Amino acid sequence: MFPTPxxxxxxxxxxxxxxxxxxxxxxxxxPLLAVALFSIKPDADFTNGxxxxxxxxxxxxxxxxxxxxxSNMPRYxxxxxxxxxxxxxxxxxxxxxxxxxxxxxxxxxxxxxFFIFIAGNFVPxxxxxxxxxxxxxxxxxxxxxxxxxxxxxxxxxxFCTLFMRNFIRALPFPLIEAARVEGVAEWRIxxxxxxxxxxxxxxALAVLIFTFIWNDYFWAVxxxxxxxxxxxxxxxxxxxSQFRAAxxxxxxxxxxxxxxxxxxxxxxxxxxxxxxxxxAVK
Amino acid sequence: xxxADTNRGWYKRNEIAITPxxxxxxxxxxxxxxxxxxIGQSFWISFHQWDGLGDKTWVGTANxxxxxxxGDQNVDRKxxxxxxxxxxxLVLYLLAIPAGLFIALFLNQTVFGIRLYKSLFFFPFVISxxxxxxxxxxxxxPNDGLFDVITGWFGIDVSGGVLGNPNTATYGIIAAGxxxxxxxxxxxxxxxxxxxxxxxxxxxxLDGAKGRKxxxxxxxxxLKPATFIAFVVTIIGALRSFDLISVMTNGGPFxxxxxxxxxxxxxxxxxxxxxxxxxxxxxxxxxxxxxxxIVYFLWSMYQDEKGAR
Numbered sequence: 189m190f191p192t193p194x195x196x197x198x199x200x201x202x203x204x205x206x207x208x209x210x211x212x213x214x215x216x217x218x219p220l221l222a223v224a225l226f227s228i229k230p231d232a233d234f235t236n237g238x239x240x241x242x243x244x245x246x247x248x249x250x251x252x253x254x255x256x257x258x259s260n261m262p263r264y265x266x267x268x269x270x271x272x273x274x275x276x277x278x279x280x281x282x283x284x285x286x287x288x289x290x291x292x293x294x295x296x297x298x299x300x301x302f303f304i305f306i307a308g309n310f311v312p313x314x315x316x317x318x319x320x321x322x323x324x325x326x327x328x329x330x331x332x333x334x335x336x337x338x339x340x341x342x343x344x345x346x347f348c349t350l351f352m353r354n355f356i357r358a359l360p361f362p363l364i365e366a367a368r369v370e371g372v373a374e375w376r377i378x379x380x381x382x383x384x385x386x387x388x389x390x391x392a393l394a395v396l397i398f399t400f401i402w403n404d405y406f407w408a409v410x411x412x413x414x415x416x417x418x419x420x421x422x423x424x425x426x427x428x429s430q431f432r433a434a435x436x437x438x439x440x441x442x443x444x445x446x447x448x449x450x451x452x453x454x455x456x457x458x459x460x461x462x463x464x465x466x467x468a469v470k
Numbered sequence: 471x472x473x474a475d476t477n478r479g480w481y482k483r484n485e486i487a488i489t490p491x492x493x494x495x496x497x498x499x500x501x502x503x504x505x506x507x508x509i510g511q512s513f514w515i516s517f518h519q520w521d522g523l524g525d526k527t528w529v530g531t532a533n534x535x536x537x538x539x540x541g542d543q544n545v546d547r548k549x550x551x552x553x554x555x556x557x558x559x560l561v562l563y564l565l566a567i568p569a570g571l572f573i574a575l576f577l578n579q580t581v582f583g584i585r586l587y588k589s590l591f592f593f594p595f596v597i598s599x600x601x602x603x604x605x606x607x608x609x610x611x612p613n614d615g616l617f618d619v620i621t622g623w624f625g626i627d628v629s630g631g632v633l634g635n636p637n638t639a640t641y642g643i644i645a646a647g648x649x650x651x652x653x654x655x656x657x658x659x660x661x662x663x664x665x666x667x668x669x670x671x672x673x674x675x676l677d678g679a680k681g682r683k684x685x686x687x688x689x690x691x692x693l694k695p696a697t698f699i700a701f702v703v704t705i706i707g708a709l710r711s712f713d714l715i716s717v718m719t720n721g722g723p724f725x726x727x728x729x730x731x732x733x734x735x736x737x738x739x740x741x742x743x744x745x746x747x748x749x750x751x752x753x754x755x756x757x758x759x760x761x762x763x764i765v766y767f768l769w770s771m772y773q774d775e776k777g778a779r
Contacts, residue, residue, distance in 0.1 A: 213590055219609045222609060240619060290494070311764070322511075345497050378493070
């Protein structure tokens with residue numbers, strides 16, 4: 189193991205390390221802690237210039253109550269959910285199938301198609317912006333959740349296919365050959381042999397895509413406007429103009445907007461990291 | 471023999487050849503409509519003048535000439551600023567890789583509660599960039615922001631606040647972007663360090679290697695895959711930077727924090743009328759900058775694929 193395990197060091201080094209850890213963590217998360225502090229402060233603290241001191245009173249319930257009951261925030265959150273979940277299902281379904289095709293079969297153009305998926309995934313969004321916006325408008329899907337979902341599904345398919353294909357490649361191929369010898373139809377092989385083995389990959393991708401889509405801002409701004417369809421990342425700016433300079437409310441709103449992917453991460457940590465670090469180890 | 475039978479027979483005979491295409495079809499269709507074809511369309515639009523509603527007017531390479539200052543015109547000032555800012559992003563964003571490695575080495579221990587520490591260090595990456603931007607813009611508030619308070623102790627005062635000063639604003643935003651990106655690189659390296667061959671490390675230790683030498687000659691070569699991915703995601707992240715700029719400064723002060731992706735958005739969908747053709751031209755330039763990296767990434771991956779056979 190590198191660096192040398194701390195247990196093999198002198199006792200003093202161990203104590204220093206253990207003591208330094210929380211200190212480093214606080215330093216690292218300082219901006220976030222500041223926002224958390226902001227969000228429980230009363231309005232008066234900011235007018236009195238008490239930005240960083242101890243809150244003069246504990247107002248978490250009032251502040252978060254306002255976020256949930258006196259703004260469009262719940263609506264934006266719901267929109268985010270209604271955009272994110274169908275996208276996750278769509279992208280994972282499409283890429284499962286594409287990954288199966290590219291990972292199991294040998295045919296002309298296999299590698300070419302695979303590389304087109306990867307390359308498309310690296311492209312800067314901006315080159316897609318004008319045509320995709322135009323296409324969405326012409327399908328009458330501008331400012332709808334469906335318009336956003338369709339695009340997200342298509343774009344995420346690139347990354348997901350890369351992921352799935354590499355995962356399927358690593359599965360034991362004799363299993364598939366054995367099924368073929370038995371005369372099992374190809375689509376049944378997919379459904380009953382490959383798919384059950386892909387559960388960890390499905391979980392990892394689902395969590396990852398959930399976070400990516402929830403946090404998307406660019407496409408939300410390009411393809412939607414207003415509280416009917418906008419997800420929370422775009423909604424937060426409207427929220428902020430509603431409560432201009434009310435730092436206690438803006439920070440409470442930000443924390444609410446950030447929470448779902450954070451919760452997802454902590455609940456599904458193993459899958460999340462497995463997905464993110466795919467390929468980091470050979 | 472009925473026709474259903476012949477159909478079935480034909481399918482059965484060609485099952486292995488046809489199945490992959492059936493499975494690929496939906497994904498390819500979506501990807502073509504929303505990703506591949508739009509790339510071509512953007513090229514086409516960049517040769518036009520277009521407000522996004524009416525007819526497109528063919529203007530040839532006029533957009534590019536205006537952008538790059540070919541002929542008797544000056545180079546577009548805003549484009550110039552954006553381009554140099556993009557380079558700043560590219561270079562400084564790469565700091566996330568050594569910083570991530572450093573934190574990963576720091577956290578690669580097995581003391582009580584270390585798993586929780588690792589996930590909390592990773593935390594910034596999970597939060598949306600919009601929230602990161604908001605958080606940092608409060609952190610940078612002039613006079614009242616924590617940053618100003620802390621630098622004040624050392625007698626440093628950035629006039630107008632970090633984000634209000636054209637000389638510092640871009641660096642302030644990049645620093646905000648480095649926060650989640652470092653967390654990402656850290657997790658890549660932590661996973662990589664987990665897979666480092668302990669026997670090689672022990673053998674090197676017996677040979678007297680330690681510290682920096684060990685890191686450079688024994689550990690880093692084994693972390694190569696992690697470094698490659700960290701490099702890929704960091705480059706892409708740097709060139710995609712949009713959210714932070716939009717939230718923190720909206721391109722200002724005096725347009726000093728624009729990058730190509732932001733400038734393109736501004737031109738295409740600005741309140742002063744849509745200039746889609748000009749915007750598309752900027753996007754094409756950005757695409758070509760990216761293309762160099764894409765080709766390199768794909769080439770590396772292709773080498774791996776060939777090696778796998």
